[in-house]
Structures are given as structure tokens and as C-alpha cells.
Amino acid sequence: MSHHARSFALALALALVSLPTRAEDWPVFGGDHSNRHASALDAINRDTVGRLRPAWIFQTGTTGYFQAEPVIVDGTMYVSATGNHVAALEAKSGRVLWTYTHKARTEKIFGPPSNRGVAVSGGLVYEATMDGRVIALDAKTGKLVWDIEAVRPEEGETETASGLAAQLGDKAVQGSSRLGFKMPPLVAEGLVIVGVTGAGYGLHVEDDKGGLDGGSVVGIEGGYGRRGWLAAYDATTGEERWRWYVTKQDGWEGGYVDKTTDGLPLHRDIPAEKAAADKNREAWKVGGGSLWMTPAYDRDLGLIYFGTGNPAPQNFGLTRPGDNLYTMSLVALDVKTGGLRWYFQQVPHETWGYDVASPPFLLDYPTDKGPVKAVAEASKLGWIYVHDRKDGRLLAKSAPLITQRNLFVPPSQEGTVVSPGPLGAVSWHPVSYDAKTGLAFVQVRHGAATYTVKTVPAANGRPEIRYTETGEAKGEPAFSTLTAVDLSKGGAVAWSAKAGSRLSGGTLATAGGIVFSGEEDGHLDAHDTATGKLLWRFQCGAGIGGPPVTYSIDGKQYVAVAAGGASFTKGSGFGTGDALVVFALPE
Known part of the structure; x- marks a missing residue:
């Protein structure tokens, strides 16, 4: 086939993907472009879920940090594993159809080698990798079709973990400002859309158990970080079509506001920020703003919606005076051009690590004047924010x-x-x-942290180093709940069920009245959506790292989840693994 004929065929296939997909599939991240993580399937329901059993298990062969959400298209499951390896499986039996072994170009990546999923469209499987590449594989064979180096993780790196370790005492220090990808791509309008993580500079100090989660996040004062961005690549050729940068070149300082848009006091030292502004005019160049999860997409409006992360340097703000636009925001862009339509900054001049991280989802929000096309996002702050999709106007806060x-x-x-x-x-x-019910099901972590400013005195010609350590607050309760929020009634909490261990991976709601939720101790739980009652649970052998999904083949409903642990399971007493566990009702 000639290049032009092949391009036409791929373009036609991409157009056909925009048609409605089968209800039995789970064809994209979130189930569909609304990111609702909900299914109309109901064979597994309140009456039958107690009989749910493993149907098959696929082991990736790479242990740990298995966080991917599988996608299922026409009876084939596609899943990415630790290290960006990819497998295509027969979704009914788990039979391996093909595998792709990723060969990273550098070991200098941000954080653990986790990946949260692939996208499938037009006969191609798309993946964004931790070593800064966007690749396309043939969906039938797994052969590499194109491979674009979007960014080199180590380029522009301003500090290394080993360089600071000696200056911060005998603690083990990990992490650096290296760009790469974690999110599953969004494919829309013939474009593959992905955003980088690792931009908000932060070092992690290990705790005495060898884990990162109970340890500290270190924010070093100074111009450390990278500039976060979201980009769109031609789905047929891989050519970059547009790029949007999180940090605003002109006017990054914003309005020096003393309250959030919803009226909460920020306790900022604005005079000190303004006094530091002249010598920090170019702070936006290393201003951070990672992008963690896949955007939601409204085809009718032609808009995508996503959250942005913390500004850099993490925890210290005087070297980046101002509001630090557009970090810490829910953002809407034109899908075809990358042009900014609107933004809502949850925390101007943020210094606590409250990234807008959970993927936004689309809904019709009820108002006195009728339903409004809305987009919602569950925040690290502890509220679900609901906005008008067209202009970003805040409609409600749970x-x-x-x-x-x-x-x-x-x-x-x-x-x-x-x-x-x-x-x-x-x-x-x-x-x-x-x-149908207006309920959103959220994995909520309850707990506190202690933020402490520390100083390493100047010595041997080296200037004084100030940094912030952030660790779990001692003596404070820490636990997780699965919480149902009624967005049909202004965001009231409908019910909340305390979990046995930390909840992880995300939730899945089905028309059978079931919400599935994973725990770090390896249990996959099924709760009644109306009451929160625990109806079923299964020990998967390793911490649940990714979101559960559901699909149906030949009238039989399946539930699949990645059980590989996550970064916070290291040293916690809960193991890591490499298993994709798939459940079904017995015959």
C-alpha cells in the first residue's frame, strides 16, 4: 500500500472510531470520553456479585507499580505494564495475542516506571512512555508503526538527588525534575493528546521502612523545576500539531489574590512576594505544572478538560512570586488548536502539593433553570468542584x-x-x-501532614539551603473511605464506608448497583451503590494499583483490575505483583 493510500485508510479508520462503540466494550480510558468510569452492564449485580470468581489471570512478568487501566475493543484487551511494555490479550480467555517489549532510551526517569494505560483507535495502539516518547503499535501484531521522542527526561535537569543527599544528612533522597509521561493518551479529532509529569520539582526522602509515602517531600528554595505542557500529535504520522504550556509566559504572577475563587483565605505574604518579583521575572521558565491523568472530551463543544499540578519549586514560593498561572487549575482547551478557553485555579501560589490530579468527568448538573452541561473534578483539597463546561463558571462545590x-x-x-x-x-x-442516580463514588484519604521549614547553614562557599520537609503528622488518624457524593442534591455525602487499608486505583460503578474499589492490601471490594454495604471482596495477592473496568463477551460480564501494588506499598507490609486479575460469574 502506498504512503498516501495508507494515510487515507488510517484517517478513515480514525473517523469511524468516532461512531458509537459497543456497550460491551471498554474502548477508552474512563469507558468513554466523559471519564465517568461507569458501565450500563448489569449481569453482575447486588444479587449475583457474591458468586464472582476469577476467570483468568495474566502475569506481566514485571513486578511492581502496575497501575494501568485496560481497554477492550472488539473482544481484545490491551494493557500496558511496568516499564511501558504492552500486551494484547483475548479478553474472553486471557490468551496472549502479542506482546511489545519497550526498550527505554534512558534510565533517568521521574519516579517509578509506572504507566496508567494505552489508547486504541483506528487499528493502532498508542502509548506515552516514561522515557519521553509517544509510540504507535499495530493493534493486530504489536509491531512498532511510529516512535516520536517528545522530550528527553534529563534535558534541563537542574539538580540531582545524589547532589543534595550529602547536604541533607544521611537520609536517602530520590527524585528529580525529569519529564516523562504517565497518563493514558486521549485520541480525538485525529490527534493523540498527552501531557508530561515530573515538572513540579520535588525530592522524596525515604522513611525508615524504605518507603516513600511515609517519608518526606522536600521542596528546595530556588529556581528548580521544569515547564509542564500538554501536546497533540497526528494520530497517523506522529507529527506534533500543537503544544500548550502550563506556565504562562506573560502575566504568570496573575493578580496576587489573597483568597481562592471560592473565597478561602490563602494566608500569603503578598508584600514579600511583590518585593521578590523583579529578580524572579523568569521563574515561569521552570515553573512546574505536571499533568497526571487523561482529559475528558466534549465533542459538541470541541473542548478537552484536564487538571494541572503544583508550581515549582515545590513548597517554597518566594522564588516564584504571584499566582503562578496556570498551575493548580482545571483547564479547558480547544481540542483542534490547543487554544485556552478557560481555567479555574483551585489554589493560587500553591505550597502544599495539592495538584489537580484526579481526572475530571462530564455530567449534566441539575439547576433551578434546568440541567447544565458540566465538568466536575474531585480535588486533593477535599471537595468536588462542578463547573459549566462552556465558560468554567463554578456551579457548585460538594x-x-x-x-x-x-x-x-x-x-x-x-x-x-x-x-x-x-x-x-x-x-x-x-x-x-x-x-442515573447522580452519585459520584470517590476513594478518599483522611489524614494530616506536618510541613516543616529546615535550613542547612552556608559552608565551604556554598550558600545556605532552605527546604521544606513534609511527612505524615504523628499521632493523627490516617484512614480511607469509599464515599458516595450525591451531585443531584448539591454535593451532599450520601454515605461513607471506612476501608480496612488505604484505597487505591480508583472506582468503577455499574448498572447492577455495584461500585468496585481496590485497596493497597490487595482486596478488590464490591459495595452496594445505594447504601455502601460491602457485598463481596477478593484478595488479589498484591495491592490494587489501577482502576477496575468491566466488559461483556457473548453475554458474559467480566471485571478486570491490575494488582501490582504502587509506590506507596514499598515497605508497608503489602506486596507488589504483576497480575491482571479478571473476574466473572461461574457458569
Whole structure:
């Protein structure tokens, strides 16, 4: 086939993908472009879920950090594993159809080698990798079709973990400002859309158990970081079509606001920020703003919606004076051009690690004047925000999902206890939304962190180093709940069920009245969507790392979930693994 004929065929296939997909499939991240993580399937329901059993298991062969959400198209399941390896499986039996072994071009990546999924469209499988590449594989064979190096993770790196380790004492330090990809791509309008993570500079200090989660996040004062961005690539050729940068070149300082848009005091030292502005005019060049999860897409409006991460340097703000636009925001872009339509900044001049991380989802929000096309996002702050999709106007904010404490009070030398901590009330884990009942099902973390400013004195010609350590607040309760929020009634909490261990991976709601939710101790749980009652659970052998999905083949419904643990399971007593576990009702 000639190049032009092949391009036409691929373009035609991409256009056909825009047609409605089979209800039995799970063809894209979130189930569809609304990101609702909900299904109309109901064979597994309140009456039958107690009989759910493993149908088959696929082991990736690479242990740990298995966070991917599988996609299922026409009876084939596609899933990415740790290290960006990819497998195509017969979704009915787990039979391996092909595998792709990724060969990273560098070991210098941001964080663990986790990946949260692929996209499938027009006969191609798309993946964005931790070593900064966007690739397309043939969906039938797994052969590489094109491979674009979008960014070199180590380029522009301003500091290394080993360089600071000696200056911060005998603690093990990990992490650096290296760009790569974690999110599953969004394919829309013939474009593959992905955003980088690793832009918001932060070093992680290990705790005495060898884990990162109970340890500290270190924010170093100074111009450390990278500039976050979201880009669109031609789905046929891989050529970059547009790029949108999170940090605003002109006017990054914004309005120096003293309150959030919804009226919460920020406790900022605005005179000190303004005094530091002249010598930090180019802070936007290393201003951070990672992008963690796949955008939602409204085809009618031609808009995509996504969240942005914390500004850099993490935790310290005087070297980046101002509001730091457009970090810490829910953003709407024109899908075809990347042009900014609107933004809503949840936390201007943020210093606590409250990234807008959980993927937004689309809904019809009821108002006195009728339903409004809306987009919602469950935040690390502990609320679900609901916005008008057209202009970003705040329509509602849910009841608080946690008990907040000292919100937006800055770090101090004596240590400031703040709730929530940097892991948030709701992290990157997807929320499921049942449009029929108006209920959103959220994995909520309850807990506090202590933010402490520390100083390493000047010595041997090296200037003084100031940094912020952030660790779990000692003596404070820490637990997770699966919480149902009624967005048909202004965001009231309908019910909340306390979990046995930390919840992880995200939720899945089905028409059978079931919400599935994973735990870090390896249990996959099924709760009644109406009451929160636990109806079924299964020990998968390793922490649940990714969102559960459901699909149907020949009238039989399946539920699949990645059980490989996550970065926070290291040293926690819960193991890591490499298993994709698929459940079904017995014959």
C-alpha cells in the first residue's frame, strides 16, 4: 500500500472510531470520553456479585507499580505494564495475542516506571512512555508503526538527588525534575493528546521502612523545576500539531489574590512576594505544572478538560512570586488548536502539593433553570468542584469529604500540621459517576501532614539551603473511605464506608448497583451503590494499583483490575505483583 493510500485508510479508520462503540466494550480510558468510569452492564449485580470468581489471570512478568487501566475493543484487551511494555490479550480467555517489549532510551526517569494505560483507535495502539516518547503499535501484531521522542527526561535537569543527599544528612533522597509521561493518551479529532509529569520539582526522602509515602517531600528554595505542557500529535504520522504550556509566559504572577475563587483565605505574604518579583521575572521558565491523568472530551463543544499540578519549586514560593498561572487549575482547551478557553485555579501560589490530579468527568448538573452541561473534578483539597463546561463558571462545590485543618497555613520552622497532606483527600485515582442516580463514588484519604521549614547553614562557599520537609503528622488518624457524593442534591455525602487499608486505583460503578474499589492490601471490594454495604471482596495477592473496568463477551460480564501494588506499598507490609486479575460469574 502506498504512503498516501495508507494515510487515507488510517484517517478513515480514525473517523469511524468516532461512531458509537459497543456497550460491551471498554474502548477508552474512563469507558468513554466523559471519564465517568461507569458501565450500563448489569449481569453482575447486588444479587449475583457474591458468586464472582476469577476467570483468568495474566502475569506481566514485571513486578511492581502496575497501575494501568485496560481497554477492550472488539473482544481484545490491551494493557500496558511496568516499564511501558504492552500486551494484547483475548479478553474472553486471557490468551496472549502479542506482546511489545519497550526498550527505554534512558534510565533517568521521574519516579517509578509506572504507566496508567494505552489508547486504541483506528487499528493502532498508542502509548506515552516514561522515557519521553509517544509510540504507535499495530493493534493486530504489536509491531512498532511510529516512535516520536517528545522530550528527553534529563534535558534541563537542574539538580540531582545524589547532589543534595550529602547536604541533607544521611537520609536517602530520590527524585528529580525529569519529564516523562504517565497518563493514558486521549485520541480525538485525529490527534493523540498527552501531557508530561515530573515538572513540579520535588525530592522524596525515604522513611525508615524504605518507603516513600511515609517519608518526606522536600521542596528546595530556588529556581528548580521544569515547564509542564500538554501536546497533540497526528494520530497517523506522529507529527506534533500543537503544544500548550502550563506556565504562562506573560502575566504568570496573575493578580496576587489573597483568597481562592471560592473565597478561602490563602494566608500569603503578598508584600514579600511583590518585593521578590523583579529578580524572579523568569521563574515561569521552570515553573512546574505536571499533568497526571487523561482529559475528558466534549465533542459538541470541541473542548478537552484536564487538571494541572503544583508550581515549582515545590513548597517554597518566594522564588516564584504571584499566582503562578496556570498551575493548580482545571483547564479547558480547544481540542483542534490547543487554544485556552478557560481555567479555574483551585489554589493560587500553591505550597502544599495539592495538584489537580484526579481526572475530571462530564455530567449534566441539575439547576433551578434546568440541567447544565458540566465538568466536575474531585480535588486533593477535599471537595468536588462542578463547573459549566462552556465558560468554567463554578456551579457548585460538594460538602467536604474530609475534616480540613489549617488549610493553606504555610509551613513553619516548628512544623505546621495541615489536613489534607500532599497525598490529598483525592489523588490521581479516577472517580466513577452514575448518571442515573447522580452519585459520584470517590476513594478518599483522611489524614494530616506536618510541613516543616529546615535550613542547612552556608559552608565551604556554598550558600545556605532552605527546604521544606513534609511527612505524615504523628499521632493523627490516617484512614480511607469509599464515599458516595450525591451531585443531584448539591454535593451532599450520601454515605461513607471506612476501608480496612488505604484505597487505591480508583472506582468503577455499574448498572447492577455495584461500585468496585481496590485497596493497597490487595482486596478488590464490591459495595452496594445505594447504601455502601460491602457485598463481596477478593484478595488479589498484591495491592490494587489501577482502576477496575468491566466488559461483556457473548453475554458474559467480566471485571478486570491490575494488582501490582504502587509506590506507596514499598515497605508497608503489602506486596507488589504483576497480575491482571479478571473476574466473572461461574457458569
